Every structure is written in C-alpha cells, then in structure tokens.
Amino acid sequence: MRKLQKAAAAGAMAIGLVGVGIGSASAGTPSPAPVPVTQQAPHVRQGATSVTVTGTVLRADGRTVQVRDRAGRVTVVQVNQRTTVTKRGRTARLSDLVAQDRVTVTAQRSAGVLTATRIVDTGR
Helix, strand or coil, X not given: CHHHHHHHHHHHHHHHHXXXXXXXXXXXXXXXXXCCCCXXXXXXXXXXXXXXXEEEEEEECCCEEEEECCCCCEEEEECCCCCEEEEXXXXXXXXXXXXXXXXXXXXXXXXXXXXXXXEEEEEC
C-alpha cells in the first residue's frame, strides 16, 4: 500500500510539472494581435480594388447592369466599352443578357462607383 501511495504521488507530481511546463511555454509565446472585422454584404467580395458581384440580372441596358443577390439586395454596375461579356462560354454583347440570367460581375470600385470589367453569364 505504501508503494502505491508513493507511485501515485510521483505520478501527480510529474503531471503537475508537465502542466507547469506547458503553461510557461505558452506564457512566453505572444498572442497574435486581433484582426479588425469589417461589415460587408456577403454577395460582394472585395479585394484591394476589385469587386465581384453574383446574382440574377434585373436589367441590362447600354450603360448599367442591375444585379439582385439571393438576399434581395440590388447592385448597380456601370458598363463601358472595355467591359467583356461572356454567355454560354462565348463572347457576347450586353444586350444578350436578359432578366433572370445568373451572372458573376467583376468590377473595379473607384470613387464609390462600380465599373464592370467582366460579366459572365453562369446560366439560369
């Protein structure tokens, strides 16, 4: 019985020392600085200057495309002569897009205005 008590005490002490070692190792490691979180609509993914909008076309005219995401938010994107449009894997015109087409629009944000660089029809 005495040997059992000594073994139990030695085991408890070993566990205690391991716990102290882990605690001191983690105490010496600096915690990473918290990263600020920004609120952004989930349908708009934004890089440095590039923005991607995914949803369905509400309207496409000669100057703009209106895209509604699944949450019902509408994003208006301007179109210019450098905007490329792809439908069914082929180059298309803006007028080929019709309401309810599913699209992914890649655009550049400048002074709060989105200008499309590429519009891809992803199907209905």
